[in-house]
Each structure stands twice: as structure tokens, then as C-alpha cells.
Amino acid sequence: MSRMSRHGDLNRRKVPAYGSPRAYAQPVLRILDAKTGQTVPAAPVRRALTRVEAHASGHDLTALRVLLTTDLLLRALEIGGTPVLPLLTAAHHQAELHAAATTLGIRPFEDGRDLASGLGEAQVVHVAAEGVTVPGAGVTVAVAPASGPDADVLNRLADPAALRLALLDAPRRTAVHLGAGALDEAARRLVRLRRSVAHWARSPSRPVPEKVRGRLREAWEDDLDVPAVLGVLHWMESQPEIPDGARFETCAHADRLLALELTRELGRLG
Secondary structure (H helix, E strand, O other), X not given: OOHHHHHHHHHHHHHHHHOOHHHHOOOOOEEEEOOOOEEEEOOOOOOOOEEEXXXXXXXXXXXXXXXXXXHHHHHHHHHOOOOXXXXXXXXXXXXXXXXXXXXXXXXXXXXXXXXXXXXXXXXXXXXXXXXXXXXXXXXXXXXXXXXXXXXXXXXXXXXXXXXXXXXXXXXXXXXXXXXXXXXXXXXXXXXXXXXXXXXXXXXXXXXXXXXXXXXXXXHHXXXXXXXXXXXXXXXXXXXXXXXXXXXXXHHHHHHHHHOOOOOOOOOOOO
8 A cells, every 4th residue: 555545544544543522521631739739620621721831940851841741731631622722931941942842742832921821711730840839820730850861862862752752651740860771762662663553554444442542541631641551552562352453543542642653654664
């Protein structure tokens, strides 16, 4: 099959695999509010605007992890049908952070300094590094520090998604250190998974099994437990009763949140 026909087939696959949006009729994504220590709905009013503001101080891996966590929250809310307004507030390194966000596959931010509060949003969620005091009302999502190479490592990576995966691997409330070889290992995992996805795409399309869809939703709606989402994908590979077409659709579905370009190798395998 040609690349053009394969990509056309990808577009046709999406509708049945993702299912009806009515499954998200009620707000279900819950996050831990660092201010109160309580778990609360990320969007208490569905289809009402939620302002999600990333607070970054510096240009380092911790700041990138804050931006990445914000991106995950935005994607999860949008999957659930909630309109969002993404803002970035940073005293310094605005240009560098915007550029890094683009390289990491993070959706664009508005400049938080240019937009006042009170835009009619039903909810305000702040995302900041642990220990950072965020002024104003709203929920605060705390992100543990990340260490290892400097943020400019993005400019040296052949595939920046390797850094995205390496940072997604650990729970966001757990400090992470990317030691020697961590990014190389993440890159190898991405190559392997993308090749598997491209192989599965050759089989007839099958819907995402309900038990798999349920496990994915349970993971990302539980305080954005992305390591558990990745764990579901790993578990799925070892389930012989799941057809390859369903494995493909599952990865395409999960990638709406992960943004790891899991379907990038479609049509490239000989």
C-alpha cells in the first residue's frame, strides 16, 4: 500500500477508535491541589473556559517539566470537551521557553503578562514547580524538580520527543534525574514503539477494546498519571487476544495525550 493511501486510512481510522464524546458528559479528570492537599475536578463545569497558567522560573529541566505538565493538562481537558486558555508566566527567558515548548511538541501559550484575570473562566489552574508560591485564586498543580542536562539539550537531540518521553516516565510529584544514557534509552524505546505501531497499522482497523480504553482513562483522569498510561500501552503489547488493528488504534488514541508522534513511521517500513 502506498504512503498516501496509508495516511488516508489513518484519517478514516480515527472516528470509530475514539468513540463518542458523550462518554465525557461529566467532568471526571481530577487533580491534586497543592494548596489544599485535596483532589478536585480539573474542570468542574464542562464546556466552560478553563484557564491553565504555567509558571516557569528559569530555563532548565524543571521549567520544561512544568511546561510539559501544563501541556498534558491542556490535552486531557480538551479530550474531555473543555475549552482551555493556555498561558505562560515567566519573569525571564520568555523567548527560550516558547521555543523549547514548540520543540517539545507543547501547544502554544499566550503571554500571561498580557492578559488580565477575570476572562469569564469557570476554573483557573496554575502549574508551577514545587515550593513556588502562586498568587491569586485557583487550583495549583505542583511539579517536582528535574535535573540532568541543561535545557539546551533539546538543540542537540536528533529526536526531541526522547526528552518528552524521559520526563513523562516518572510521576510528576517525584523528582527525576536524567543520568547518562537516559535520553538514548528513551530514543530507543520510541523507535521500537513507533515501528510496532507502523507494523500494527498494516492490519485491518479494530476499535480500541473497552477494557483498554477504560484503563487509559482511569490512568490519565487520576491526577494525570501518565506513567500508568505508558504502562497500559506496554501491557497491551503482551495481550494475545488484542488484534494488531486495535493495538494501532489504542496507540493513536493515547497519543492524543502523550504527543510522542507514535504514528510517525507509517508508510516508511519496507
